[in-house]
Amino acid sequence: MAAPAAPEPAVSERVVIRAPTARDAEVTLRLLQGAGIEGIVGRDWRHAEELIRDGAGALIVTDSTLGDPGLGSVLLALDEQPAWSDLPVLALCRQGMDAPALREARLRNLTVLDRPASMRTVVSAVQTALRGRRWQYQIRDQIESLQQAERSLRLADQRKDEFLATLAHELRNPLAPIRSGLQLLAQLPDGAAQRDGIRDMIDRQMSQLLRLIDDLLEVSRISTGKLVLQRERLDLKRVVETALESCAPLLAQGGHRLAVSLPDEAVWVDGDLTRLAQSLSNLVNNAAKYTPDGGTITVSLDARAGQAVLVVQDSGIGLPPDMLDRVFDMFAQVNRSLERSQGGLGIGLALVKSLVSLHGGEVGAESPGIGQGSRFTMRLPLAGAPPSASQVEKAQPAAVEPRSPRRILVVDDNEDAAESLAMLLSFGGHEVRVEHGGPAALAAAAELLPQAVFCDVGMPGMDGYEVATRLRQDPRFEKTLLVALTGWGSQEDKRRSRAAGFDEHLTKPAGVDLVMALLSRV
Known part of the structure; x- marks a missing residue:
């Protein structure tokens, strides 16, 4: 019966010696040690088998030991070697290759030395065998590396498929009511009471779509090292207030009871208000998603041992033990079949971990x-209080004053996007012209002399960057407001827009209030 397989050694170059007598074994062992080679004596074939299975660089035998009982166990160990392994065997035989015991043993990777052999010959043969063994170990490592890469690729492919399926599901969730709402609006008469509710519903679902997209972009920025924290000295109580404001709709939808415990004194940290509030809101939203209606969610803040400690606790469905270590992994979800789960891409908690780590x-x-x-x-490192014990209130933005109508050029190869923006601008009394390509936009600008240009960046042929560059080269458009409209919103994208001549960089879909605020500057 074969011995149980032992874990493969990393690298073993010890030479197993199976000699006919103890004296022969001792002489051979000293010879190898003198050449800096590790050797070990196998007392019998069973012991030699154990040594080989534990890891060996070569095996030295003699024709006389090949006739000893028990050789079969070593031959079995040699036959059961993994595909990469072929243990070198050196046989010292009085009759060389003609030794009868050698023919019967059917050994592979065999080097036969005439016996007696000089010390130099034996050492040289062992060194050659060990060089070959090292090549085998390298082959093994390459095979393992390739197998690990294949496993990683398969896992990544599986997670990609799961993510794409989840993404499709999560996009359909808001798209379905948006489409139904639009169909209802087309059928309802003007002034119908239901129209306001339908519009509010469409707006909520659009916000959900934008949150999904923003989460995806955030992951990309973090993984590529392009996310830059806007650090300031801030009180974490302000972070809690900001986060809970954004969580209020989901908490209200589930009828959850929210308990908040904040210390009287300020808890100062050096951090990015937006990113920390985003992290806390993700934790609270996650609690709301996995807590039955009417459940309790508690948010507490205090300072302990040089750390600011924020805790979000819920009375929800809980976590199985196997998820505690994986819940912050990308695309992880506790259980897709749980009724209370409201879906998501499984990246919210991964974002929390990344953003908190950046802090x-x-x-x-x-x-x-x-x-x-x-x-x-x-947990976040505490920071000292700022020079002033109280935070300076940020100035409220001044109300946008209505301005006289402006001449505006809208450029986008997506006709629906261009026309819808033009309609919104027209409702404000502005004179709006629409073009769908770069050359046509330049011609229209020369005719209209617009005071503001909203231009898509990713157009075929002449892109938005070239349009902006050419407009800035014309003295007539030196002070024209140029606004880039694009789905790309990284810091590098914004830098490139500024370099091309754009004054502002807006990611699609741009809010109407923001567009109107920009026009108020013209």
Whole structure:
């Protein structure tokens, strides 16, 4: 019966010696040690088999030992070697290749030395065998590396398929009511009471779509190292207030009871208000998604041992033990079949971990088990108070004053996008012209002399960057407001827009209030 397979050694170059007598074994062992080669004596064939299975660089035998009982166990060990392995065997035989015992043994990767052999000959043969063994180890490592790469690719492919399926599902969720709402609006008469509710519903679903897209872009920025934190000294109580404002609709939808515990004193950290509020809101939204209607969610803040500690605890479905270490992994979801789960791409908690890590903090999850709620803890390094004990209130933006109608050029190869923006601008009394390509836009600008240009960047042929560059080269458009409209919103994209001559860079879809605020500057 074959011995159980042992774990393969990393690299073993010890030479197993199976000699006819103890004296022969001792002489051979000293000879190898003198040449800096590790050797070990096999007392019998069973012991030699164990040594080979544990890891060996070569095996030295003699024609007389090949006739000893038990050789079969070593031959079996040699036959059961993995595909990459072919242990070198050196046989010292009085009759060379004609030794009868050698023919019967049917050994592979065999080097036969005439016996007696000089010390130099034996050492040289062993060194050659060990060089060959090292090549085998390299082949093994390459095979393992390729197998690991294949496993990683298969896992990545599987996760990609799961993510795309989830993405399709999550995009359809808001798209379905948007499409139904638009069909209803087309059928309802003007002034119907239901129109306002339908418009509000469409607006909510559009906001959900934008959140999904923003999460995807955020992951891309973090993974490529393009996310830059806008750090400031801030009180984490302000972060809590900002985060809970954005979570209010989801909490209200589920009828959750929210308990907030904040210290009287300020808890100062050096951080990005937007990113920290985003992290906390993701934790609260996650709690709301996985807590039955009418459940309780608690948010608490305090300072301990040089750290600011934010805790979000819920009375929801809890976490199984196997998810505690994986819940912050990309695309991880506790259980797609749970009724309370409201879906998502499985990247919200991964974003939290990445954003908190960028702040030098950490986040962890705890849960007694399924049905017993969850507890998420965010820890951030405390910072000293700013020179002034109270934070300076940010100035409120001045109300946008209505201005006289402006001449505006809208450029976008997507006709629906261009026409819809033009209609909105026209409702404000502005004179609007639409073009769908770069050359036509330049010709229209020369005729219209617009005071503002909203231009798509990714157009075929002449793109938006070239349009902006050419307009800036014309003295007539030196002070014209040039606004880039694009789906690309990284810092590098914004830098490129500025370099081309754009004054502003807006990611699609741009809010009407923001567009009107820009026009107020003209």
